[in-house]
Amino acid sequence: MTTNGTNPLARLMHYLRAMSYPHVTQLVLPIENFRANSYGFGVYCSYDGIPWGRHLGEDMDIEAGTKVRCIGRGRVVYAALHAGKPNPNPTAKPNWLRNWGHIVIVGHRDPLTDGTFFSIYGHMEELRVKKGMRVEQGQVLGVVGASHTPKNGYWVAHLHLGIFTGEWPGHVLPGYHNPPKTVVTMDDFHPATDFIKKYNAAHTPKKQLLQRARGQQVKKAATSRGRH
Numbered sequence: 001m002t003t004n005g006t007n008p009l010a011r012l013m014h015y016l017r018a019m020s021y022p023h024v025t026q027l028v029l030p031i032e033n034f035r036a037n038s039y040g041f042g043v044y045c046s047y048d049g050i051p052w053g054r055h056l057g058e059d060m061d062i063e064a065g066t067k068v069r070c071i072g073r074g075r076v077v078y079a080a081l082h083a084g085k086p087n088p089n090p091t092a093k094p095n096w097l098r099n100w101g102h103i104v105i106v107g108h109r110d111p112l113t114d115g116t117f118f119s120i121y122g123h124m125e126e127l128r129v130k131k132g133m134r135v136e137q138g139q140v141l142g143v144v145g146a147s148h149t150p151k152n153g154y155w156v157a158h159l160h161l162g163i164f165t166g167e168w169p170g171h172v173l174p175g176y177h178n179p180p181k182t183v184v185t186m187d188d189f190h191p192a193t194d195f196i197k198k199y200n201a202a203h204t205p206k207k208q209l210l211q212r213a214r215g216q217q218v219k220k221a222a223t224s225r226g227r228h
C-alpha cells in the first residue's frame with residue numbers, strides 16, 4: 001500500500017496516528033462457539049452467479065444478536081453503517097445490493113515490533129462504539145445482524161472478521177480482493193483465527209521478556225560501538 005507515498009507531512013500524520021493505537025499483548029476471538037467458517041480466507045467467491053473476487057476475511061456463522069467482542073486493546077479507526085438495499089430492478093440478479101452493514105475497524109499496535117495491524121468486524125446489527133474511542137479486549141463492539149436486513153448488508157447472519165497489516169488508508173477496507181476495483185494487495189490481509197493463534201504464541205510473557213532483553217543488548221552494543 002502506498003497511500004501516503006513519500007509526502008513527509010502524510011508520513012508524519014500516519015506515524016502520529018499509529019502511535020495512538022495502544023499496544024496489545026494477547027488476542028481473543030470476537031465470538032465464542034461459532035460454527036465452522038462458511039467462507040474461509042482467500043476463497044474465490046461468486047454470489048448469484050456473479051464473481052466477487054477472493055475473500056479477505058473469515059465468515060463466522062452465528063445467531064443474530066450474538067455479541068461481537070474486540071479481539072484486543074485498540075482504537076476505533078472506523079465505525080459506520082454501509083447499508084444494503086433491495087435491488088431497484090426486481091428482475092435483476094442479485095436481488096440485493098449487498099454491503100458491509102454496520103462495520104467497525106480497530107487499530108492495534110504490536111509491542112514487539114511497534115508495527116500496527118487492524119481488526120475488521122462486518123455485518124453487525126448496531127454499533128456500540130464510535131470512531132476515535134479506545135477499546136479494551138473483550139469490549140462489545142456490536143451484535144451480529146439479522147439475516148437479509150439493511151443493517152447487516154443483506155447477508156445471512158454471520159460475522160466477517162478480517163485482519164489487515166497494511167497502512168491505514170483512511171477509509172473503509174474491502175472484504176474482497178477484486179482487482180482493479182480493489183487496490184489493496186492480498187499480502188496485507190491474513191486469515192484471522194490463524195493470525196490470533198500465532199500472535200498469542202509469539203507474545204507469551206516469556207517471549208516478550210526475551211525479545212526486550214535482546215533489544216536492550218542490541219542497543220547497548222550499538223552505544224558501545226559508538227563510543228570507541
Ligand SMILES: [Zn+2]
Nearest residue numbers: 057058059160
Ligand atoms: Zn466475509
